Each structure stands twice: as structure tokens, then as C-alpha cells.
Amino acid sequence: SAANLTYVMPRIIKKFNVIYPDIKINLILSSSGKLTAQILRGAPYDVFLSANMKYPSKLYKSGFCKTKPKVYAKGSISIFSLKRKFTLKNLINANSIAVSKPMTTPYGKAAIESFKNAKIYNKIKNRLVFAQTVPAVISYVKNYADAGIVSTSMVYSKNIKNLGKFYYTKIDSKLYSPINQGAILLSDKKAAKKFYNFLFSKTAKKILKKYGYNVNYE
Amino acid sequence: MNFDFTPFILSFKLAFIVTLFLLIIGIPYAWYLSVTKSKIKPFLEALTALPIVLPPSVLGFYLLVFLAPDSFIGKIANDLFNIKLVFSFPGLVVASMIYSFPFMIQPIQSGFESINKNIIEASYLGGKGKFITLFKVILPNIKPSLLTAIIITFAHTVGEFGVVLMVGGSIPGKTEVASVAIYDYVENLEYHKAHIYSAILLVISFLVLFSVYYINYKQKRKYDFY
Amino acid sequence: MNFDFTPFILSFKLAFIVTLFLLIIGIPYAWYLSVTKSKIKPFLEALTALPIVLPPSVLGFYLLVFLAPDSFIGKIANDLFNIKLVFSFPGLVVASMIYSFPFMIQPIQSGFESINKNIIEASYLGGKGKFITLFKVILPNIKPSLLTAIIITFAHTVGEFGVVLMVGGSIPGKTEVASVAIYDYVENLEYHKAHIYSAILLVISFLVLFSVYYINYKQKRKYDFY
Amino acid sequence: MIFIDIKKPLKGVKENMLLEAKLNLKKGSFLALFGASGSGKTTLLRIIAGLEKADGKIIVDNEKWLDKKKFLPPQRREIGFMFQDFALFPNMNIMENLLYINNDKNLAEKLLGLSGLNALKNRIPHSLSGGQKQRVALCRALMRKPKLLLLDEPFSALDTKMRENLQNEIMMFHNEFDLTTIMVSHSPEEIYKLADIMVELKNGKIIKKGSPKELLLKTSGSEKFSLRGKIIDIIKADVINIALVSIGSHIVEVVISKEEAKKLKKGLSVVLSTKAFHPNIKVLNEDTFS
Amino acid sequence: MIFIDIKKPLKGVKENMLLEAKLNLKKGSFLALFGASGSGKTTLLRIIAGLEKADGKIIVDNEKWLDKKKFLPPQRREIGFMFQDFALFPNMNIMENLLYINNDKNLAEKLLGLSGLNALKNRIPHSLSGGQKQRVALCRALMRKPKLLLLDEPFSALDTKMRENLQNEIMMFHNEFDLTTIMVSHSPEEIYKLADIMVELKNGKIIKKGSPKELLLKTSGSEKFSLRGKIIDIIKADVINIALVSIGSHIVEVVISKEEAKKLKKGLSVVLSTKAFHPNIKVLNEDTFS
Numbered sequence A: 001s002a003a004n005l006t007y008v009m010p011r012i013i014k015k016f017n018v019i020y021p022d023i024k025i026n027l028i029l030s031s032s033g034k035l036t037a038q039i040l041r042g043a044p045y046d047v048f049l050s051a052n053m054k055y056p057s058k059l060y061k062s063g064f065c066k067t068k069p070k071v072y073a074k075g076s077i078s079i080f081s082l083k084r085k086f087t088l089k090n091l092i093n094a095n096s097i098a099v100s101k102p103m104t105t106p107y108g109k110a111a112i113e114s115f116k117n118a119k120i121y122n123k124i125k126n127r128l129v130f131a132q133t134v135p136a137v138i139s140y141v142k143n144y145a146d147a148g149i150v151s152t153s154m155v156y157s158k159n160i161k162n163l164g165k166f167y168y169t170k171i172d173s174k175l176y177s178p179i180n181q182g183a184i185l186l187s188d189k190k191a192a193k194k195f196y197n198f199l200f201s202k203t204a205k206k207i208l209k210k211y212g213y214n215v216n217y218e
Numbered sequence B, C: 001m002n003f004d005f006t007p008f009i010l011s012f013k014l015a016f017i018v019t020l021f022l023l024i025i026g027i028p029y030a031w032y033l034s035v036t037k038s039k040i041k042p043f044l045e046a047l048t049a050l051p052i053v054l055p056p057s058v059l060g061f062y063l064l065v066f067l068a069p070d071s072f073i074g075k076i077a078n079d080l081f082n083i084k085l086v087f088s089f090p091g092l093v094v095a096s097m098i099y100s101f102p103f104m105i106q107p108i109q110s111g112f113e114s115i116n117k118n119i120i121e122a123s124y125l126g127g128k129g130k131f132i133t134l135f136k137v138i139l140p141n142i143k144p145s146l147l148t149a150i151i152i153t154f155a156h157t158v159g160e161f162g163v164v165l166m167v168g169g170s171i172p173g174k175t176e177v178a179s180v181a182i183y184d185y186v187e188n189l190e191y192h193k194a195h196i197y198s199a200i201l202l203v204i205s206f207l208v209l210f211s212v213y214y215i216n217y218k219q220k221r222k223y224d225f226y
Numbered sequence D, E: 001m002i003f004i005d006i007k008k009p010l011k012g013v014k015e016n017m018l019l020e021a022k023l024n025l026k027k028g029s030f031l032a033l034f035g036a037s038g039s040g041k042t043t044l045l046r047i048i049a050g051l052e053k054a055d056g057k058i059i060v061d062n063e064k065w066l067d068k069k070k071f072l073p074p075q076r077r078e079i080g081f082m083f084q085d086f087a088l089f090p091n092m093n094i095m096e097n098l099l100y101i102n103n104d105k106n107l108a109e110k111l112l113g114l115s116g117l118n119a120l121k122n123r124i125p126h127s128l129s130g131g132q133k134q135r136v137a138l139c140r141a142l143m144r145k146p147k148l149l150l151l152d153e154p155f156s157a158l159d160t161k162m163r164e165n166l167q168n169e170i171m172m173f174h175n176e177f178d179l180t181t182i183m184v185s186h187s188p189e190e191i192y193k194l195a196d197i198m199v200e201l202k203n204g205k206i207i208k209k210g211s212p213k214e215l216l217l218k219t220s221g222s223e224k225f226s227l228r229g230k231i232i233d234i235i236k237a238d239v240i241n242i243a244l245v246s247i248g249s250h251i252v253e254v255v256i257s258k259e260e261a262k263k264l265k266k267g268l269s270v271v272l273s274t275k276a277f278h279p280n281i282k283v284l285n286e287d288t289f290s
Ligand SMILES: Nc1ncnc2c1ncn2[C@@H]1O[C@H](COP(=O)(O)OP(=O)(O)OP(=O)(O)O)[C@@H](O)[C@H]1O
Pocket: B226, D126, D127, D128, D129, D130, D131, D132, D157, E010, E011, E012, E013, E035, E036, E037, E038, E039, E040, E041, E042, E043, E044, E084
């Protein structure tokens, strides 16, 4: 699955294993683009989860899937900082702001959209630094940047506590287009199907919600 | 905290196999490059260096395309040898070999180019063929270059990551090498684990490298003594 | 389709500067390693090879920590030279230099170790100091090794990606080098653009490498003629 | 029978020169090659050994080594070659240098013993003196018990005593193994002593060829005894004048007349000759100088 | 004044040997160093040049070159050194090899001219013959117009003619630049001709020291003329027997009696001497053999 799911997935898998203790799930985290390329060349993956509908759709069009891509959650973004609390309003006071790449990550794209909609983009444009992935945004914030835009799921992860005290502000979801988290089933294996279905179960939704995802879709 | 040593074993196994294979291929190829007077020599030389110019993940992407089961090479490997070249350990070996190719070739070639031609002639005149001359006279006399080639290739394959990730797909126990595992920990903000894994990787690598250099150092001192 | 050549210019500028600086640092250091009889020699040698053992992104992560403005090194650079070492071009240079260090050192060292000591002595006896001897006698006589070192370092810096990405923050026009740009296109499934950018990178690199090898080839032929 | 007829363009001292040599050697003969520096001696040996290509023919014992169509590679020519610059294998010690060519420990021990190198057998070439290296190179060339032995100035770095020892050994080997030998040498004495045929090269061409006896013993006319030499000093004493004449490695004093003293100058080449020469001949202790 | 008193342990042929040399050289003198292969000649030169460390003292013109506390690096010692194995710079052509040491084009041209290498000045060392390399090495050693000239077997790879030319040149340089010269040589003739003092090394120790005249001209007793030589052949003719004696690079025929013929054997060292020797001395064309 895509990298932004690093934090929720172990939780979901744990819960899943409570119900199906015999099914062992290998979690492979990588960027959506890489995974898509790999699946297109026959990577032996069973379920693909992406933070973006683009990649699942592409796979679907190429005929690699057993199901249509389905949205199982919507992501949200937050302003994250270790120094003090930032909001969209006072973000112009930050000397540097880390975002993940708008071109390749939906969270980065959403961040830029929000800046534009909040009319601060032109003021902070020159202070943006781009990280390859959302976790890299955290590294940037830790080492240099005053603030960073991350997926909200991250600030709920337990690993973030390693960093000590931190601040975050959710960005109003009206300011950016929805970040649809797509899932598709790639194989006929029974276990895969079970896991795929589990994603849309109440239990899974509860966990996802706890991690800041919006599960009120459709 | 429980450690999984499999990624390390995979890493060093991969590095070892890649270095060995490249050595076998690299020596004759570097030799050819060093002796040929052909006009295509600079062309081949430039070509040889190209794999390192591409970013590893991009090279990995292209390799993925070329090695995939439905590609020409993938088909051949599959049909003839029943080997899958992507998302498998043999695939990692092939991909790493391509990426690390220049690191093996170039130092060896430069060693060959600096060797005193007289001793090669002396060996031929002793009735020794090219093969024996290569192993008994030429290679022992370019030891510093050979060492450089082996160590750069080895270390680089251990640290290799972009290509391996792309072609191998980090399947635990099969293609998830140490570098990928560490990367995952960093991504997962599990810095503590990442530090420990990095430290282990560094320590093992250091020990391997140190042993090689130390043996080399001792040997040289032995000679200096006379 | 409109092309942005800035990443290419940045890439080659970076590679050029890194190669040049490493050459300047690398020559004396490799010389020291090649002549020292000290016991710490194998230790230093093993240490020198270590940067390549870590996956580039992980190395980049650590470099980010060490070069950040509130780190010791970052502070010094900032206070003394007023240079920011992260998310800036100088930062890329420093980070790439650390990563590519072994690629420059090892071939040069092996060149130094194989040189005929007599000609160095002959130069000293001609009244020439170490500096002139180095430039006029030693370096010209290890040309194959020097070429290897330069080309591997250069090519590797062009293809470098993980470290650069992490320390540079891929700021367009400042730290977004070609390798990063290509990577992004692949990520974004814009394969067509990725192909074109890769092709450009490969062609330019090929031309650079080919010219170097070609000049070298011509020069050698000139000598062979006598 | 060794038949050589080769041509090769070379860069000469002044202009390009053509190396052109036609030779017919009987099996077992010992050919000395001499000529000024740069006249093509080493190159000729290298062509015979197959280290350098050339036009023409080389036929050894009815086996074609070189031909328009054929080029037998050096490793297939049964040759012992001693390089002018030794070319010892730096990665092997002395013993290994010999055994690499031919794993005959007895022969190696014997050769090392004869050349006084037995105690050095575990040393590496790098740590030897010039003359020691030269001797190892000579031993190595003999290790193969070759059909054809090619020696490029084999004794140049040696003192007179060692030189004589090794000359005798070479002679012994040459006879014992029925070798055909070609040796480059600058020393007429050496040539006379060892060779049964000699050839002088000049600018790549053979300008003299014959037996050393004919070519070196030129007691002209009726004079029984004549020596070429050079005046290195003229000492004017009270009553007599003495010219110091160097003859080979000797210096002799010759009493000269006043008139002669005027004519002669330091540095002139001269011939000493006499009709009546009945020297005493006295056997010498081996211990004397040189 | 050059004062040398050094010690250095060496690996000898049989066991470890101690190189131990004490020498006092007047400015302008020409010292010849000789001794068997491996006796320490090259090492002594290298110590004087500062290429190898040793215990003891070296003082040149009141300047300390070596001392307990001091070690003047080779580049600061004003020395011209000719290596036994040449050590030319492979990356420079011949002219550049000379000019690198001293950018004096006139001197370089002159030296190259004297050694007959003018036409080779644009060639690289790799493409030269052995003797040509040796001459370049000699020229290069002279380029620095050194205080102290150290020559390690400077003429070994040369034919007699070239050898004589260069010996004369060395002599000229030695006088012209008021050099102090130390030369390793195996040839008594060379030594007599060039040196004013000679030293023999054996196993690292100085065993003989004196003027070449004393040591080389040993016409013993009342005999006016004596030559050392070796019998290389005995020819039994009808009425007379002839012994061929090699003397240096010469071979002379000596008529011997039947009794003598029985006593004498090939390979014996002999002395030819005579009380009455009044040779004709005749100036020679330079063109004759050798
Ligand atoms: N680098 C070295 N290390 C150890 N021993 C050496 C080294 N070089 C020479 N020797 C030994 O020291 C002794 C003296 O060597 P040196 O080269 O001074 O002899 P030499 O008198 O010049 O002989 P030659 O006439 O053969 O050149 C020899 O026995 C030699 O083997």
C-alpha cells in the first residue's frame, strides 16, 4: 500500500487477524507510482491501496484488477509543527514550510490547493520545500522547517510521539478537493478478498476514523 | 525489540553474488577494453558508465520494463531457465549487476592499462597461455585496482536501494534487503529502529571492509620487510 | 510539451562542482593513504568506503540531521560562512561530496599504489618539491586511475538521487536536479515525459563521457604512433 | 635449422629505418648480435620471439613461426628470452619466478646455485640489486630448456668475475641442452668466447657476418701481435716519455720517443704492434683483481 | 669537501649484512665505486642522495645532509643521479624529461647532441632502445649542473664507441662544472680513465681504497709490460702451437712451445709479460671495428 498508510495499516491488520488468525498479511509500503509500475509488470500483490484514485484507475484500465477501484476512506491534511501552533492564517510567519510533492502525492496537491484557496500561496511560495513523501515532511520539520503539511493520519500515529511535543491544526476540508483513498483487489485469492472486504467493514472504518480519515463517503 | 536478521543476510548474500558474478564478467570485458585499439573503444567505455547516470529508481523502472515476464528478456529467462526476473532474488541479482557494472569494470580496466606489459610478455614466453597469465601474473599485479573494484561494487550493492526496491518489490525474506528495511523504518518514523538497523549494517560492513583491508595491509608489510 | 532545462543544468553543475572539490580533497587524502605505514590505515580505508553502504535516502536522512541549522556543522557553516546547508545548492554539494567520497578516493589510491616509485625519486632528485612532483610526474602517470575516479564520481553524482532529494528538498530551480525530476515523472505515471527526460540525461551524459574517453583514446594513439 | 627473413619499419635515430634481416642458423649454433645502440638488436630478438609482428618468414626446425598467413603466438614458440630490463614477476619471489615457467625444482635450485643466488630464493625481485635481478632473469630464461635461447645483453650489469662464471654456465647449458642461442652483446671478448657466428647490425641492416675468429682476429700483415687501444695519458719523465694506453680493461705503459711524444695526444686511438713478441705466459691465481 | 660516514643494515646474499662506509672526498674529485653484484654500491649512492635513510653523517661543503637530528630531503640536496634502471618519466618526451629538471633549452640541446639523441627529442621513453634510454638518463642527471653527480653503471648498455664518447663528455662536464662525481662501474678501464680515486666494496665494507694508478697498474717487478688475460683456445698446428688469449675486449694469438701447450688449458687465467717490448704505436682511423 502507499506510504501514507504506514500508520493505520498495522492497526487494521491486527484487527483483521483477530477475526482471521490464519491469514498472514505482508504489508508492502512504497510509493503509489512505484507500486503501480510494479503491478503492471506482474508484481505478486493481492490488494492495492492508494492515497489517490489515479493509480487504481490506471490499473483498472489496464485490466489488472478483479474489482473496480473503490474509495474506502478520504484523507485529510494538517499543519504540523514542533515549534508552535500554526494555522493557515499565521503560516505566512513560518520561515519554511515543508510539503510533499504536489505532482506525485495527493496530500501535497491538497496542500497547495488549500494555500491557493486561502490566498496565501503567493506569499509563501518561496518558502516551500518539497519532500518526496509525507514521512519525509516530518523529517524536514524535525530538522529544519517551521511547519509542514502532513496527512492527518500521521499525527495520530504512535511513532510521531518519538518526536516529543508537537502541534497540529487540521485544514478545513472545504479548501481542497477530496483525497480519495482507493482500493482494488488484484488477485482471486480468498484471503485477499476477505481482507479487501474487511477494509469496508465497520471495524476498519472505526480505525480509519480514529486516524483522521473521513469515512463518510458515498 | 526483536530483530529480524533476514534483510541483512539477504543484503550480504546479494552483494556477494553480484560482486562475484561481476568479477567473472568484468575481468574479460575490462581486459578487452584495455587492449583493444578499435575505434569503438571510447564508445563502449562511455556506454559502460551510463547505468550510473540514471537515478536508481528510474533505472529500476526501466529494468522492470525490460525484465518483466512479458518482455523479451523476461520470456527467455522464464522459458529457458525457468527463472523469474522480477520480484525475485535472481531478479535483484540481475538488476544490481547492471547497475553496479561500471563500478567493477572501470577500476579493473585502469589496472590493466597501467600494468607493465613486459611481465605479460615474459609469461607468454614462458609458454603460459592467456588464462594462466591472467590469473598468475596479471591479476596479482593489479591487486590495488582489483581491491578497489571489489570493494566499491560490494559496498555499493549493499547500499543499493532504488533499483532493488523497484525490481524486487521488497518482499520480506525474498527481496527485502537491509537497505530497504532501513528505508521503511525511516519512512515509518521509527527512527530508533532505523538507527539500530543502520548501525548494524554499518558495523557489519565496516568489519567486512576492515578485514579485507587489514589482510591486504599485513600482506604488504610482509613484503616490505624484505 | 515544454521542456525545462533547469534540472539538467543543475545536475551537471552539481556533478561538476562535486567532482572538482572531491578531486582537490581526494588527491592528498588518497596520497596519504597510499604512503602511510600507520596501523590505522586499514581502519581509515574501511571508514572511507562506508558512505556507500547506507541506502542513499537513509544517508540523506542522517545528513539532514547533521547539516541542519541547529546542528554543530550547520551552525558553523551558517555563522562562519553564512551558508545554509539544507535545502540549498551548497547543501547538495556537501551531501553529494560525502556520498561520492569513496568513488573518488579508491581509484586514485590504487593508482598511487601502483606507480613506479623510481620516477618519484627521480623527480625529487631533480630538485622538485612534492607539489610539482605530484602534478607533473605522479598524476600524469596514473591517468587511467584518475580518469576512472573522475568519471565514476561525475556519473554517480548525476545519477545521485536519494541523498540529494532528502537534503535538497527538490526546490525547482535551486535543488531540483534532473534525476529528481525524472523520478517524479515516473512516480506520476507520466512515462512519456520520463522517457524523454531520461533520454536527454543519457544523451548528454553519453556525450560528456564519450568526449572524455575519445580525447584519452586519441592521446594514447598519438603516443602509440612513436 | 632456423631460417629468418624479416622486414619491419622502425623509427630510427635520424629517420624511419627499415629493419631487414636474413639469417640462416644451424641447430646448436651460437649467434652473437652486435651493433650500435638503437641499431635494432632488441627489436630483432622480439620479432623472433613473436613479441612483435613483422613481414617475412621465420622457420624453426621445419615449423613455421611466421609467414604471410601464419603467426605462431609467443607462448607456442619454445623460446627462452632474457629481457634487457629483466621483466621479473613482481608478485612472486625468486624461486616462484623460476618455478612459474617450469615446475622443476631441481633445475631451479641448480641454476640459482650456479649464479650464486641460492640464499635469495625467497626474496621478491623488488628487493634485489641490479646485477642480482639480471642473474634471476638469466636463470628464468633457462628454466624452459628452450629450443632457442635469446639473450639481450645478459651480463651488462655484472662484475667481471660473475660475468665469467655466468658465461661459462651459458656455454655449458648451450652445449648440454643442444640449444640454439642468439645473444646481444657489446663485448668482443664475450662474443669471441661464446659465439660461433656473429652479425653486426647497423641502422637495421646486417653489415657484417662471419665467424668471430675471422672478424675479431685481425692481426694485419706480417705483424704477429697487435692491440687496439687508446692513449689515456702521456707522462713526460726526465729521460723517457711514457704513454699510458688503455687496451680493453687494461692499462699498459709504453715507452715512446721524444718525437712520438710530440705526435701523440691524449684520447687518440692507436694500435700497438710488434713483430717480435715472445711473452712469458704465466698462470694466475683466480684471486687477483677483477 | 664531502664527508660520508654511514651505516645501514642490509639483506645480504647470505645473511644480513651491514653497509658501512666512511669516505672523505675532496671537492672536484672523481670516485669510482666497484665491487661484486650485491655488495651495496647502489644502496650507498641512494643513501648519499637521501633516497634511503641510514645512521651516521653526511656533510657536503659544510652543509649537513645527514645527522642524528637532521635529514635533508633529496629535493634539497644538489645532486644529479643516474639510476641503474633509468627511471625516465614515461609521461614526458625526451626533451621534456630534461627540461623538467632544469628549463635550460641550450644545455638540453647540447647534451642531447653530444649523446647523439638530438633526433629523438620528441619521442617518449617507452619507444627507445635500452642504450638510448641510458643516454637520456645520463643527460637528465647532468641537467641540474649538480654539486655532486652520482652515476650508477652509466655505460653498461652501450657499445664501445658510444661508451667512449660519453666517457669523454662526462669527463668534460666533471671538469667544466667542477663537479664531484661518484660512479659505480665494473670496468677497470673506465675507472682508470675517469676516476682519480677508487673504492672497492665487498659485503657492504670498503676493502680497498686508493688511486686507480696504484691499484690498477700493477706491473710487477722488473717487467715492463704485463697483461692479464684468459686462454680461450689452444690451436695445435703442424709446427707451432698457438694460444688465443682474451685480454679485455681483445683476443691475441701467442705462440707457445709444445711443453707450454701441455700445461695450458682453455679457461685458465694467465699473465702475458715480457721484458723487451718495443711496440710500434700507430694512430688509428676511428672507423675500425668497435
Ligand atoms: N629494497 C631493498 N630491500 C632490502 N634489501 C635490498 C634492497 N635493495 C637491495 N637490497 C639488498 O642489499 C644488497 C646490496 O644491494 P645494492 O643494490 O646496493 O647492490 P649493488 O652493489 O648495487 O649490486 P649490483 O652491482 O648488482 O647493482 C643486496 O644484497 C640486495 O639484495
